[in-house]
Amino acid sequence: MSGDTDNRRECDFCAHRCRIPPGGKGLCGVRYHVPVAGTQSGERSGEIVTTVYGEIQAAAVDPIEKKPLYHFLPGSTAFSVALGGCNFRCRFCQNDHIAFADRLGPPRAHWEPPDLLAAWKRSRSPTIAFTYTEPGVWQDYVIDCARLARPEGARIVMISNGFLTPRAVERLLPLVDGFNIDLKGDEQFYRTLCRATDAPVIDTIRRVAPHRHLEVTTMLMERFHDSALLGRLEEELHHAGVQVWHLSRFHPAGSMLGERATSETFLQDALRSLRRGIPYLYAGNSRFYENQQTMCPQCDTVCITRGSVAEDHTLRGACPRCGHLLYGVFS
Numbered sequence: 001m002s003g004d005t006d007n008r009r010e011c012d013f014c015a016h017r018c019r020i021p022p023g024g025k026g027l028c029g030v031r032y033h034v035p036v037a038g039t040q041s042g043e044r045s046g047e048i049v050t051t052v053y054g055e056i057q058a059a060a061v062d063p064i065e066k067k068p069l070y071h072f073l074p075g076s077t078a079f080s081v082a083l084g085g086c087n088f089r090c091r092f093c094q095n096d097h098i099a100f101a102d103r104l105g106p107p108r109a110h111w112e113p114p115d116l117l118a119a120w121k122r123s124r125s126p127t128i129a130f131t132y133t134e135p136g137v138w139q140d141y142v143i144d145c146a147r148l149a150r151p152e153g154a155r156i157v158m159i160s161n162g163f164l165t166p167r168a169v170e171r172l173l174p175l176v177d178g179f180n181i182d183l184k185g186d187e188q189f190y191r192t193l194c195r196a197t198d199a200p201v202i203d204t205i206r207r208v209a210p211h212r213h214l215e216v217t218t219m220l221m222e223r224f225h226d227s228a229l230l231g232r233l234e235e236e237l238h239h240a241g242v243q244v245w246h247l248s249r250f251h252p253a254g255s256m257l258g259e260r261a262t263s264e265t266f267l268q269d270a271l272r273s274l275r276r277g278i279p280y281l282y283a284g285n286s287r288f289y290e291n292q293q294t295m296c297p298q299c300d301t302v303c304i305t306r307g308s309v310a311e312d313h314t315l316r317g318a319c320p321r322c323g324h325l326l327y328g329v330f331s
């Protein structure tokens with residue numbers, strides 16, 4: 001964060017880089033510039049603070065596959081937590097009641113990082129997932145929890161829209177073991193439906209891919225995603241070194257309840273149209289079982305099956321037939 005002459009301070013959590021006046025909030029509605037005058041004791045005057053810090057809007061134990069993370073401790077669970085807030089305003093948001101700051105209800109609990117650590121231990125999950133809303137806008141909480149929980153053996157994953165600054169990525173990389181980042185579409189898609197842009201998301205993907213476990217998700221909408229666009233996204237992800245890409249079906253949500261759900265045929269055609277620049281391609285929100293299995297890219301043996309539960313048949317990530325080491329975190 002940096003200051004300037006009119007007493008505004010810039011928030012460097014995300015690529016909006018809001019310049020927030022004293023007493024004001026950023027676009028996400030959860031980052032607040034504490035004014036110097038009238039500061040109550042204990043508040044950090046002149047700083048930008050996260051108003052929802054520790055205010056838990058959702059907490060649940062989910063299969064890790066639901067994040068979706070298919071190559072990160074397959075078959076395990078993730079203790080999944082959300083504070084309120086998001087830096088996008090997606091018209092199709094399924095979690096707008098906890099993502100949009102102006103719609104937030106009272107939190108379910110207040111958990112300082114030691115409380116979250118205790119709750120994670122009770123969950124008996126190997127992983128803590130920061131998810132459901134946009135953890136980038138409350139990354140100070142992610143960082144504080146990760147600093148406490150990783151030495152206790154927790155794996156940390158973040159499910160994010162990827163609209164981060166390079167500085168934020170630098171802060172998060174040493175403390176987050178795995179990411180799922182949405183690449184929603186092209187520039188026009190982001191501008192029309194999310195009030196955002198695509199370039200910072202692509203930049204985050206490029207910065208994360210060489211260093212941390214990364215899976216990317218694109219939700220397909222029939223009116224917006226054609227094969228030419230998917231080809232361009234595939235090219236982009238291939239160049240970034242992305243190994244795992246989830247293409248999932250859209251179901252009407254948010255203010256787009258009138259939009260048609262994406263059909264299974266559209267999803268299957270989309271998968272077939274790709275040139276296999278990404279080794280592991282999956283179908284999400286789909287009844288087609290075969291597009292949810294992990295096959296060995298070398299000998300085509302089924303390595304991980306995903307029905308009602310996921311079963312990992314690898315030998316600590318190695319194909320049981322040819323020994324090829326699959327991309328991912330397996331122990």
Ligand code: SF4
Pocket residue numbers: 011012013014015016017018025026027028029030031087136137
């Ligand atoms: S997190 Fe993003 S949207 Fe929120 S105040 Fe900071 S720069 Fe603005």
